[in-house]
Amino acid sequence: MAWWQEPLRAVTLEFPASDVATIDVKAIVDETARGHVNLLCVFATGYYPGGTAFYPSKTTLAYPGLNGRDLLQETIDAARGHGQKVIAYVASIWGGRDLYVAHPDWAQRKADGEITSWDDDYTSVAMCPNSPYRAHLADIVTEIGDRYDIDGFYFDEPSFQSWCSCRYCREKYAAEHQMELPLKEAWDDPNFQRFLDWRYAEIAAWRQELYDLAKTEDRCVFFQGAFPLACLQREPMALSGIAPRTSFYWQRFGVSWQVPMAHGDDMRRTAAIGDLVHIELYRRSVNEPLWWYGVCLRYVRSIAVDKPCLVLGMMAQSPFDLYGLPEAELRLSVADVLANSGAPLFARYYPDRVDQEAWDRVYGLFAEAEALALFLGSRESVKFAALLYSPSTYRRFDHVDGKPSHLGELKGFAKALLQAHILFDILTEDDLADRLADYEVLILPNASCLSVEAKAAIRSFVAAGGGLVGSYEAALHDETGLPTEDNLGSLFGIAYAPGGQDYQADSYMRMRSDHDLPIAIPAGKRVPTGGLQVKVQAAGASPVADLLGGAVVHYGPLGDEPIQPVALTQRMEKGRAVYLAPSIGVRYLELGVEDHRQLIAAAATWAAGHRPPIRLLNAPRHLAMTAFRQNGRTLVHLVSSVRDEVMSPIAELLPARLVKLEIVLTVEPGDVKLFGDTTSADWTFSDDILTIVISEVTAHVLVVVEET
């Protein structure tokens, strides 16, 4: 097994902004070794000033004040004594002032032709991989690889850090496509969609080239994966008394796209290239709650089945380092990463003047992670629900005004499933043909753009008895975004009515009395459902709730007559399906309507046709559950991570008492062990069900069930 397949606990030593003349590298490395760190990612070149080296380079300028020191070699020397692995960090895209002044044409250009620079002095300028800068970076990589006994390379930001409309990109695009490189967002324009494809292909080809250049058998090579499933914020972070400045990301990219797309990074292709997957989850920077970590890691498991995932996780009030982070946030972050099969990585910004108290907490958490190492690798999720992430739907429709987003719908469903303790994985369209059969139910959260092959896989899954849940425009378009008659209406038992969609400002759905869903919403109850819904009629399906006429103005008179069904169930010869006409996931995220959560959870369990093999009972909804099988073991993690904090860090832990776990097992367990907050529990086994009562879960508990 390659060394990077072992559970990793990693720290990046970020030398920029430290005093490179006085920094005591050995003392810092020794501290990380005492802190159970087994992987150091150490700056070989940095981003500010762009491209400067922390070793004596013949290829690029030295970091100011380095004075011949070799921080890379000093780190390697110190780490070797502790058996730690050392990865060379390479800032892949940033050139300094000298480089830019000598080669202004090498710079990336935004759509308006402006360069992307960190300041007005061109101290750090984004360089384009389609320019001769590509060869310059290759020389740096070769120099490091030839000269140092390192264990691998991490390439940070090999990406478009702007639109890129530089001369080289425009010429290359025009030559390959006989079209001008587009300079405006036009989501329904095939040339713009081609441009997005082209950006992905350019970055993937560059990453593959860097991999081939840096790779040797024992070296682990990997790439930045920035903020999966999250979008750049247009709004700047507001500070009282200071006029809001333009958002850093907005200034750089001028787009509010999902971050990997803004970078030109198709994460599936990057996952296929690197030896491990790396993702960045600074949730404050992209306004996401903590449970987003688990959603992102489920996505990574879908695109990189057998590769480890290193998670750079931080959530500070200022975007970087650990200052000001309460212990609860740190504990839950690391626990959620481990519970989702990730490996924690923290970046030591200003390594010579860190927040020591916070770092000591991190080391304590690493000690706990090390104690769990046996249970973290070579494991496979327990399969129940599959939630579809459809990149083609995202890129075709999520930026079109007036449409609920697929990504928002996915997250709303994910939150409701987490709160209902329903096990789920994320699949993408590419997985449907091969992996869908492992699951009991597939959820299409407004997954609107599906290929013919994807729909064929879904039809055979349902024909074999699989469950299906769809919301809003599920399967109404082909993979390019064109409306299609080849939809899944017959599986849902519905007919799409002409006129598309209905918008009601103040409107309600009324629950029927004689429906199938196992749900505690009383018949006749009006559940708020304002907004858009797809116009449908029942065509074989049984309505669960009907849309009532809405008020024309806010607080105007409400209608009382049913207009159309908005939730329907369909029993087929073998499979079951549920259709929800509103984008109920987005609505749940936006408004938190309790009945929407119940509807989503009930739809998933009813469509599956039976209960999940692992159930959590008497548990508060802030407990997230993941479950894995590993070599004769069942592993269940419970983490108190389903919290609503977005702007603030999580500062308090909420204990849950007498939580009951039921696990369907075919053989009597040999032993049940608990790790984390609680170390003891009562368990009984009868009728193939192992019942475990856990006295208390505060931050997290890992339950290990050993078969005999």
Ligand SMILES: [Zn+2]
């Ligand atoms: Zn370019």
